[in-house]
Amino acid sequence: MDIKFSGFIATSLDGYIARLDGRIDWLTSKNATKNKQSANPNAQSNLQSSDNDNAEDYGYRRFYDSTDCLIMGRNTFEKVVSFPDWPYYNKRLIVLSKRLKEIPDDYQERAELYSGSPEMLVVDLQSQNVRHAYIDGGITLQSFIKAKILNQITITQLPILLGRGLPLFGAIGQDCHLELLNNKSYESGFVQSTYGLRY
């Protein structure tokens, strides 16, 4: 059974997932809270449902619940570790990093380290009956696109220009054509588009 690999990420209109120093304050500022819709910055670059059940979560919870495994890089992991609450209970979390020596003691029950390539990870996950993997973080998403593994990505564009920051996309070596699967806008001014990737 093929595994589906998906991304679900918010960007500024100029394509950044965070400021240069990693801050995501703009996800929860004026734009994000307009019309009482809010984005809870539990993860570096996601729109997550807040504790308020009435809050608009832009489809994040539904996406999150459809996945059985979360894969992120060291940068995103270190950001998540800095949050007051752990957002990923009951979800297998794989940290993809060649540089990280080991998962910090406090998180050894919650995350596993993988130092191989995305291609090797796919083979391992296939033997472990993973069905839908959630890929997070700009660099990790880029590496899964470069490796032609990512199947789908949902991008929620906020109506803000940051001018500079950490980009969602990077160099990929060749054009990558996508298929628009869904597009909708929210009263908050967020524009959400889901694309399938064809290689």
Added chain:
Amino acid sequence: MDIKFSGFIATSLDGYIARLDGRIDWLTSKNATKNKQSANPNAQSNLQSSDNDNAEDYGYRRFYDSTDCLIMGRNTFEKVVSFPDWPYYNKRLIVLSKRLKEIPDDYQERAELYSGSPEMLVVDLQSQNVRHAYIDGGITLQSFIKAKILNQITITQLPILLGRGLPLFGAIGQDCHLELLNNKSYESGFVQSTYGLRY
């Protein structure tokens, strides 16, 4: 009477208006011509109506006809000059450039050179009863955003990642909040969003 300054431009999903060498072949390739919709690359970074009246023009002609003046930088002008047909008959064209010495002989009837700042140009245009100016080209759009002059921008995102190229947006010094005015998608997979800019 205040002048309205608007942009109308196509980008790749990763935010580029052209390849690094200025090529816009991806605007008219597989993605653009799917479902018989086509984008005619008469200008460096626009979707323009083609000679085929049935072709989807993504609202370009309506936008173009609503403007009484077109302002672009040297880069875009030199690209336009390289096209076999002149796309801007019956439209006042101002080339904004400090480096260009003069408009080439063949185009002196068609374009005027302006070497001042965007702010100075606004003052001049106000005295000339211009109502709606069409700002084109990445660098020119950036300078009109930096100068807090641009009022509206329509971005048509094509479902393609180029990996690198000439970006629509650049450094602006501070966050710029926008207001989503319209969002729609096309069968071609193009996603078009119109934003108002607030300063």
